[in-house]
Amino acid sequence: MTETLPTIAILGGTGKEGTGLGLRWARAGYRVIIGSRAAERAAQAATEMNTLAGVTTVQGLENSAAVQAAEVVVLTVPPDAQMATLESVQALLRGKILVDATARVDYRDPRPPEGQASGRMAQTLLGPEVRVVAAFQNVPAHALKQLETELASDVLVCSDDAEARTLVVGLAQAAGMRAYEAGGLDNGLVVEGLTALIIAMNKRYKSKTGGIRISGLGV
């Protein structure tokens, strides 16, 4: 492998989903930077992740510094914090790829989100100089931490930029997931909504591991 892997910053990287994704990328040889509003929390999470992943490359920084150091920025904050977090680093995101994992589904009252896709809202805020990709919205955080376990759910990658879509499919595969390009950003609304259906099915069939798989594409 002579190709240089992009550096990945994860905003909300101290949360379960961010940590799980970061662990898998760090093990796959990517340089991972955990972003947090508090630099100390980020540094602490990075130390724990280095131990868990058996690497020394994970670094923890305040969100702005994390964005500046990365080519790809992954957002795994709670839905309520999506817009404020993006606004806080908006100027620094120029020229980069933003991977938005926001799924606005309330686990206590799961229903499909209304209005625009989260990724579309991010793209509208950030403008055409940032390539927004919606992905990882319904990856179960607990399964991410089991590094050797294959995930039950495939990743559907939506973006208006075909090149960025392909790159993020590669990131998902590097993290041990099956991933598929699934059209433009607006389609991300459906992927967010799938979370509500997965919760409903898990409840109905008394499972914790329900997921979606893509079939029949021949790839």
Next chain:
Amino acid sequence: MTETLPTIAILGGTGKEGTGLGLRWARAGYRVIIGSRAAERAAQAATEMNTLAGVTTVQGLENSAAVQAAEVVVLTVPPDAQMATLESVQALLRGKILVDATARVDYRDPRPPEGQASGRMAQTLLGPEVRVVAAFQNVPAHALKQLETELASDVLVCSDDAEARTLVVGLAQAAGMRAYEAGGLDNGLVVEGLTALIIAMNKRYKSKTGGIRISGLGV
């Protein structure tokens, strides 16, 4: 089997999807009634289906007569005709189960539908005396006609009525599909939207058989 199978009327039963579903139910021993606005067209379709399915039980009737003769009514008309068709048989649907397969996705410009789920709109129109179930929104019509072929896509069944949901899962299984209860009617909006993603993936991966499978439920 001593249990009596419900009689199924299919409105829009002369179309590809209705015909495909009807063939599979007829072969499974259900009494199937093809409904159409024109009784002659319905009768003609029924004759062809009896030949294809190797049965003599399929009957063709004008929509109102079809609804009256059935316990379960399946709606497979184009999205534009959904509301008008339901209004034309509204009073006759009382006490019955309506299975709404409407997916408002334009194949030439596929995008997730906005607003309410089709099934929710049907339920609002018909009121609480009709149990509406959303299902079969993204079953590929061409695959339905290949009676021996397992379908690439699972059926997600959404309804506010748990008993009706279970019954429709049984109908899907009788037609040779894997099916899962996936929560209330509002979740049907996501299932409709999946059609847009499947189209996008088929286009991207040069396939015609892309579909969704549910995994990890242990059933």
